[in-house]
Amino acid sequence: MSVVTNTTTIGAIEAPSRRNTELALLAFAVAIPVFAYLNVGLAIDGKVPAGMAGYGLGLALLAGVAHLVVRKWAPYSDPLLLPLATLLNGMGLVLIWRLDQSPRLIATSMRLYKSFSPDAPSQMMYSAVGIAMFVGVLLLLKDHRVLQRYTYISMVVSLVLLLLPLVPGLGADVFGAKIWIRVGGFSIQPGEFAKLVLAVFFSGYLMVKRDALALASRRFMGLYLPRGRDLGPILTIWAVSLLILVFENDLGTSLLFFGMFVIMLYVATERTSWIVMGLLMAVAGAAVVGSTASHVKSRVAAWLDPFGCLETATDQNMLNACDQMTQVLMSFGSGGILGTGLGQGNSDLISFAANSDFIFATVGEELGLAGVMVFLLLYGLIVERGIRTALAARDPFGKLLAMGLSGAFALQIFVVAGGVMGLIPLTGMTMPFLAYGGSSVIANWALIGILIRISDTARRPAPAPAPSPDAEMTQVVRP
Amino acid sequence: MSELTLTVMRLGFLAVLWLFVIVAVQVIRSDLFGTRVTQRGSRRQDARPQQNTRQQAAAPPQQRGQQPPAGGRQRRGAPTKLVVSEGTLTGTTVALQGQTITLGRAHDSTIVLDDDYASSRHARIYPDRDGQWIVEDLGSTNGTYLDRTRLTTATPIPLGAPIRIGKTVIELRK
Numbered sequence: 001m002s003v004v005t006n007t008t009t010i011g012a013i014e015a016p017s018r019r020n021t022e023l024a025l026l027a028f029a030v031a032i033p034v035f036a037y038l039n040v041g042l043a044i045d046g047k048v049p050a051g052m053a054g055y056g057l058g059l060a061l062l063a064g065v066a067h068l069v070v071r072k073w074a075p076y077s078d079p080l081l082l083p084l085a086t087l088l089n090g091m092g093l094v095l096i097w098r099l100d101q102s103p104r105l106i107a108t109s110m111r112l113y114k115s116f117s118p119d120a121p122s123q124m125m126y127s128a129v130g131i132a133m134f135v136g137v138l139l140l141l142k143d144h145r146v147l148q149r150y151t152y153i154s155m156v157v158s159l160v161l162l163l164l165p166l167v168p169g170l171g172a173d174v175f176g177a178k179i180w181i182r183v184g185g186f187s188i189q190p191g192e193f194a195k196l197v198l199a200v201f202f203s204g205y206l207m208v209k210r211d212a213l214a215l216a217s218r219r220f221m222g223l224y225l226p227r228g229r230d231l232g233p234i235l236t237i238w239a240v241s242l243l244i245l246v247f248e249n250d251l252g253t254s255l256l257f258f259g260m261f262v263i264m265l266y267v268a269t270e271r272t273s274w275i276v277m278g279l280l281m282a283v284a285g286a287a288v289v290g291s292t293a294s295h296v297k298s299r300v301a302a303w304l305d306p307f308g309c310l311e312t313a314t315d316q317n318m319l320n321a322c323d324q325m326t327q328v329l330m331s332f333g334s335g336g337i338l339g340t341g342l343g344q345g346n347s348d349l350i351s352f353a354a355n356s357d358f359i360f361a362t363v364g365e366e367l368g369l370a371g372v373m374v375f376l377l378l379y380g381l382i383v384e385r386g387i388r389t390a391l392a393a394r395d396p397f398g399k400l401l402a403m404g405l406s407g408a409f410a411l412q413i414f415v416v417a418g419g420v421m422g423l424i425p426l427t428g429m430t431m432p433f434l435a436y437g438g439s440s441v442i443a444n445w446a447l448i449g450i451l452i453r454i455s456d457t458a459r460r461p462a463p464a465p466a467p468s469p470d471a472e473m474t475q476v477v478r479p
Numbered sequence: 480m481s482e483l484t485l486t487v488m489r490l491g492f493l494a495v496l497w498l499f500v501i502v503a504v505q506v507i508r509s510d511l512f513g514t515r516v517t518q519r520g521s522r523r524q525d526a527r528p529q530q531n532t533r534q535q536a537a538a539p540p541q542q543r544g545q546q547p548p549a550g551g552r553q554r555r556g557a558p559t560k561l562v563v564s565e566g567t568l569t570g571t572t573v574a575l576q577g578q579t580i581t582l583g584r585a586h587d588s589t590i591v592l593d594d595d596y597a598s599s600r601h602a603r604i605y606p607d608r609d610g611q612w613i614v615e616d617l618g619s620t621n622g623t624y625l626d627r628t629r630l631t632t633a634t635p636i637p638l639g640a641p642i643r644i645g646k647t648v649i650e651l652r653k
Contacts, residue, residue, distance in 0.1 A: 021506055028502065032495055039488050080503055087499065211653070341489035367493060374496040381503055388507075394570070475595045477621050 018079035019071050025083035026067055030060045033090030036342055040098045043343030055097075058124060059090050062131045069135045074456035078389060081455070084382050085448045088375075088433035089127050089441065094342075095362050096120045096436050099355045102348035119355055119436050126438040130445035137449030144454050148397045151204030154197045161194035162240070162257075166247055179250045179428065191253045192430075192443035195260070195408050196450070202261055203400035206268040214269035237261045242285045249295040251286070252415050252427030256408060258282055263407035264400055267390075296425070298322075303425040321426070324350060324358065328420055332364040332372075339368030355436040357428060360420045375434070376417065383410040386451050392458040402454045405447050557610055558638055558651035566647030567593045575612065575651070579605040582644060583617075596621050596645030604636070612636045612651055621645060 034056040041049030063086045070077055097120035099105055109116040141147070147154075165171035170181045180187050206213070213230050241254040248254075262278030265271075290296050298318035301309045306325035313319040327350040335345065345365035350358045364372050386406025393399045412429060419426040430440040561580060563571045573580060573589065580589040583601035592601065598619040607613050615633040616623040623630045624643040641648045 018506070025499075025503065025506065028499055032499060035492060035495060039492055042488065043485055080506060084503065338490065338493065341485055342492065344485070344489075367496075370493045371496065374493075374500055377500050378503075381500075381507075385507070477596060 017075050019067075019075060022070070022079040022082060023067055025079065026063050026086060029083040029087035030056065030063050030090065032087060033059060033094050036091060036094040037097070039341070040094060040101070040343040043341060044098075044101050051097075055093070055124075058128075059086070059093070062086075062128060066131050066134055069138055070452060073138045074452050076459040077452040077456035078385050078459070080381060080385050081448055081452055084378055084385075085433060085445070088378055089130070091375075092359070092431075092434040092436075092441075093120060093123055093127065095359055095434065096123050096355045098343055098366075099348060099359075099362065101343070102354075104348045105351065105354060108351045122438070123436050123441070126441045127445075129438070130441045133442050134445040134449040137446050138453060141450070141453050144398050144401060144450065144457065145395060147200045147401070148204050148207075151201055151208075154201035154204070158194045158197040158201060159240070161190040161197065162244060162253075164190045179248055179253060186438070189437065189439035191250070191256075192439040193446075195256065195412075196405070196443060196447055198257060199260065199264075199401055199404035199408060202264045202404055203397050206264055206400055207396050210268040213265065213274075214271055238281050238285065242289065246289060246293065249293060250428055251296055251299065251425065252412075252419075252429035255282070255286075255415055255427065256411055256429070259411045260404055260408040263411070264404045267403045267407075268400060290425070299425045299427070303422060306422070320352070324352065325422065325426065328358055328361045329422060331361040332421065335365040335368045335372075337369045339364075339366050339371055342366050356430055357416075357426075357435065358420060359435045360417055360431055363434075364421075376413070379409075379413045379432070382406070382448075383413075385455070389451055389455040389458055393454055394458060398454045398457065402451060405451060409444075409447065558612060558636075558653055560652055561590075561604065562650055562652050563590070564641070564648050564650055566645075568647065575606075577606055579603055582649075583619075590649075592644060592647055594645040594647050597647070601644055602630075602642075604642075607635075614642055619644075 034052065037049060037052050037055055041047065041052065063082075066082055066086070070082060097118070100118040100120050106116045164181050165179050167181075170183070179189055179191050181190060182188075238258060241258040244250060244254040244257070258278070259282070262274060262282075265274045265278070290300050295317070298313075298315075298321040301313070301318055302321040302325040306322055306329060309318065309322040310326060313322055331345070331347045331350065334340065339345070343366070345362065347358075347362040347365045348354055350361060354362065360372070360375075363375055367374070383406045386402055386409065390399045390402035390406065393402055409432060412432060415424065415427055416429050416431045416435075418424040419429075430437045432444040433441060559575055561573045561575055563569055568590065571590070578589075581600065581603045582588055582590050582592055582597070583599050584592055584594070584597050585599040588600070598617075598621070600617045601619040602614060602616050602623045604612060604614050612635070613633045614623065614625060614630065614636050616630040625634055625636065626640055636642065636651055639650055639652060641650050
């Protein structure tokens with residue numbers, strides 16, 4: 001006779017509210033970037049940098065506001081998410097500021113645009129907006145299950161966001177990838193926000209449809225093959241992500257959305273066949289597009305043989321891609337195990353997008369393998385906390401949403417770090433929190449906000465179990 | 480700035496970064512080692528065999544040969560789980576896999592009811608030869624109600640119909 005195993009609950013033993021732990025970690029997370037700032041200043045100018053106090057206070061203020069809001073409105077939430085995000089954001093600010101000091105990058109900027117403006121102050125402003133977004137999510141979203149009502153609206157919104165860069169006049173072609181829109185002087189990357197909205201749609205949709213997708217299937221060679229009509233959604237998402245790839249020339253975004261869908265499909269249905277099918281479809285799609293679209297082709301060439309393609313490059317675009325890739329690899333290589341020290345590397349030789357797409361190369365050179373590992377672990381911990389939240393969540397929608405968001409986050413790290421290190425072809429995505437870019441920072445703070453909201457609901461203490469029922473007599477209902 | 484100072488700062492910074500990671504992992508140590516996994520069914524595993532032999536003697540013989548149907552090949556429209564929708568156990572679900580489910584305050588019940596108005600062996604739910612799920616009152620003090628009617632004989636359960644035992648309401652769902 002089968003034993004009932006479907007009633008598993010997972011809960012932590014400790015006291016549920018860990019706000020003081022969070023505060024202590026947050027203080028640590030603010031102190032580290034200040035130390036890094038000092039480090040950079042001493043290495044470059046030989047004196048304590050002038051902006052250190054203001055910078056440290058700014059970061060501490062943002063972290064403090066975020067902490068107070070969490071303490072008030074999400075008291076049982078996870079204690080690690082906020083400090084981890086704050087540390088990554090703070091380190092990103094330091095690295096961007098460090099690249100602002102580089103004479104090489106200033107010279108390049110003067111030559112190309114006849115002007116140079118430091119990026120660190122605007123990144124500080126974006127961080128403030130990001131924290132405001134985080135606070136806004138916590139204040140407005142009292143219960144994440146509300147989002148379930150907007151399942152199909154989310155689908156429409158995310159499709160609109162994804163297609164916005166293709167609208168003539170609004171979209172902007174920045175160095176080959178059409179993932180930007182220009183609104184009143186600001187460049188916005190709608191894909192970053194589409195990631196959040198799409199996760200809401202996927203969780204709402206899969207929560208309703210997962211039984212049909214999981215149970216109505218035939219077994220074939222150890223895999224559950226779904227019925228033809230259930231293939232509809234995965235084929236649609238695949239087609240949409242391929243369209244993004246073809247029309248927006250952005251491998252990263254399309255990989256992110258398709259991957260997120262496959263992850264959530266797997267989590268919802270527990271069928272390995274979806275992963276197998278998803279991988280096959282992704283490889284097939286990428287192979288076709290990679291051999292036809294020229295922008296993607298140059299990235300692939302730079303990935304396969306960066307040094308060789310410097311000589312065989314056929315056009316300027318491909319030459320640039322190969323040049324970047326070689327510089328990045330040299331940068332990681334010269335960092336070695338312990339790195340050259342903050343402010344003492346030559347990662348500014350990557351003349352283009354050094355502080356956005358390639359910021360991880362600066363980490364690799366100046367902090368070495370030891371530093372790269374720390375950053376990957378920090379990201380890994382954020383993902384772990386997200387998945388932990390999904391495990392602890394009591395409602396299926398919250399489970400899927402937390403899983404989808406942390407899966408997308410993990411996938412983004414993989415795509416960016418893997419691209420920069422030469423594991424996969426380079427894509428134009430940003431390292432969350434670390435890289436320069438307003439949309440990325442703001443959207444990722446919103447993501448952390450949603451995760452904190454779900455984890456607050458999930459970790460709220462359950463009512464205490466009642467004493468043994470056999471101790472009392474059965475009472476008789478008296479009419 | 481001297482070379483030595485910079486080297487010390489460089490290594491010190493890496494040490495501080497690693498320290499943060501270690502502290503962060505310490506904070507979630509309880510997740511790795513202190514997790515409490517509660518399996519509500521497993522505690523009563525040892526009590527099962529006797530219970531089953533007793534039931535097989537009394538209950539219709541078809542239960543013995545019936546294997547739990549695999550998840551993917553269930554009859555269309557058949558319920559797949561039992562859900563507690565009211566009472567202290569609200570939200571508990573039990574997968575229906577051809578097994579008999581006993582309800583009551585006794586510790587060896589499949590669903591242990593924490594309810595003063597329930598008897599220790601209150602009711603049971605089992606599938607008949609066709610896979611139709613049946614609820615039967617086991618001579619309880621306060622009775623078992625299907626919708627509004629008190630059960631007197633074994634009765635088939637329509638999908639989604641509330642079965643009330645004391646303050647607890649359960650129903651079968653797809």
